[in-house]
């Protein structure tokens with residue numbers, strides 16, 4: 001075999017150690033200082049440093065996946081961690097109530113410590129605490145705030161039932177007002193209505209926010225002493241009729257355990273047992289048998305019931321009350337986006353560092369090459385790295401809008417945050433879940449070792465796609481809101497005028513100059529104006545065709561079946577919308593970066609993010625938005641951008657600044673961030689396996 005030029009392959013640079021090998025003849029992005037990038041990404045670094053320092057001082061709180069903790073041991077660890085966080089002066093409920101940016105930031109920090117801890121904190125403060133804060137009155141806040149904040153009253157959020165999860169409006173738990181005793185009687189009418197999966201219920205909860213039909217109340221939890229129970233509210237007919245009036249699902253505070261942890265009369269709680277992941281959380285199932293709580297336990301921000309049983313609400317319809325209630329719970333979704341982005345950063349950090357070090361094969365008589373120098377590895381990992389940055393900035397946008405919404409309560413902002421939190425929650429958690437598998441595969445067999453954490457992260461994170469709103473269901477809400485917005489925009493106009501207008505707008509968005517559809521110059525392909533317009537066109541086109549299809553199918557099939565017939569299209573539209581928002585946010589972040597080297601790396605990643613989307617969508621070809629020659633040029637550019645980014649992949653992951661004692665994956669250790677002595681990953685790994693080295 002002909003001897004190859006080692007330098008021409010990939011043997012430049014150190015054969016071992018951080019950075020691996022550097023191919024020659026590839027355009028390189030300028031090196032940048034990871035510390036400068038970190039400063040740009042993160043304006044709350046001090047808090048992160050302190051939180052992580054706390055876990056350095058308490059290494060016993062970091063679960064060791066190899067030890068195979070039982071669910072009871074893991075739950076105990078999480079309980080202790082929550083207390084240590086409080087003792088260190090961090091009050092998550094205070095953050096949530098007064099400075100939500102800190103609350104979500106803390107969630108992201110905790111995600112790589114232990115996802116069970118992050119989620120348990122979310123159950124106590126965001127779900128249980130948040131339901132009291134957001135759905136209750138000032139009296140409820142005064143009564144419960146301190147006890148929830150200080151963990152003296154662990155609680156639950158009891159919405160889901162055995163037979164109903166996504167379809168919350170169909171919950172069956174009842175809360176019936178007994179006007180003689182001035183109490184709600186919370187009751188589970190049948191097995192299907194047993195509250196299920198309720199976090200904090202199996203051991204810790206003392207109370208629960210129970211979601212029930214008015215006239216009904218519910219409760220939950222192990223750690224929880226109380227729960228917000230969602231139940232149907234029923235009151236006597238004001239006209240003296242024999243039947244109770246059902247006002248739909250409302251939230252009630254229901255005590256479930258006494259101070260000694262024993263369940264209260266009428267409350268039966270079972271442990272949901274081992275799960276695929278998140279075993280540090282005590283999920284439980286709760287059945288209520290005619291549990292009585294005072295009338296004042298209805299969380300009555302949107303509806304109240306007086307002593308005589310008269311129901312009143314500032315919102316005119318059941319649907320609007322229900323929407324307002326669920327709208328107040330968007331904070332949970334914002335928290336999941338933050339946690340999921342944290343996991344994505346951790347996973348890609350492990351995979352990139354390992355891929356830079358791991359060597360397999362090479363030209364004859366030459367050193368082996370680092371696996372990151374294989375084009376296939378670059379195409380796997382660089383888009384994930386770019387998306388992690390894009391979603392980091394999008395998470396920032398969502399948090400800022402959430403804070404503004406809470407401050408102003410402006411109705412348009414409320415709708416926007418609802419759509420954005422639903423869309424980003426679905427998109428981010430689905431993306432991260434897929435990326436976890438890709439990172440595991442990119443690390444080969446060692447990625448499968450439990451000690452390297454990718455498997456545990458994959459198992460723990462998986463359910464992020466389902467709870468706080470199933471992703472498929474949330475994406476439908478996003479598309480429904482986009483359609484509604486379009487309809488409102490054209491309200492008053494005859495439907496045909498609307499469609500003609502949309503069609504004309506779309507045709508206008510098509511590049512009418514054939515030179516543009518055939519332009520293969522990288523300068524054009526990397527022009528943000530081209531990329532942003534292409535992604536906007538995609539969303540607008542999907543919106544247009546979806547409206548058209550629904551309009552055609554609706555009269556024949558009815559709204560429900562017409563929607564179902566178009567469901568794939570509905571989901572594609574929502575994803576396209578979210579991707580367009582992420583790209584625009586990414587662009588603003590590129591423009592806002594003053595360090596020229598960092599900006600070039602960010603620009604390359606934003607280009608890669610958008611180009612991959614265009615490359616992967618046949619619509620652009622089918623519509624002749626891009627000619628075949630342009631499509632090929634885009635694919636070539638994607639490969640070359642991945643290759644350029646490979647040169648700065650290490651400082652890009654270093655800028656996420658996840659310290660080794662938090663990352664805890666021997667194959668992903670970073671040492672002192674590229675400036676000091678580098679860890680010997682194999683040595684660490686052998687050591688973790690028990691070898692003396």
Ligand SMILES: Cc1cc2nc3c(=O)[nH]c(=O)nc-3n(C[C@H](O)[C@H](O)[C@H](O)COP(=O)(O)OP(=O)(O)OC[C@H]3O[C@@H](n4cnc5c(N)ncnc54)[C@H](O)[C@@H]3O)c2cc1C
Nearest residue numbers: 157158159160164165166197198199466467468469470472
């Ligand atoms: C670990 C864990 C913790 C949880 N913690 C809590 C908690 O603290 N409190 C609480 O109240 N709940 C909790 N839940 C419940 C969780 O919120 C529900 O699981 C979630 O809302 C989904 O409901 P479901 O499981 O009934 O799924 P379903 O709604 O039955 O969905 C099943 C499948 O059907 C699909 N599907 C459903 N409807 C549609 C539709 N309209 N169109 C297309 N596809 C559809 C979904 O995409 C999904 O794939 C928890 C669940 C788990 C597993």
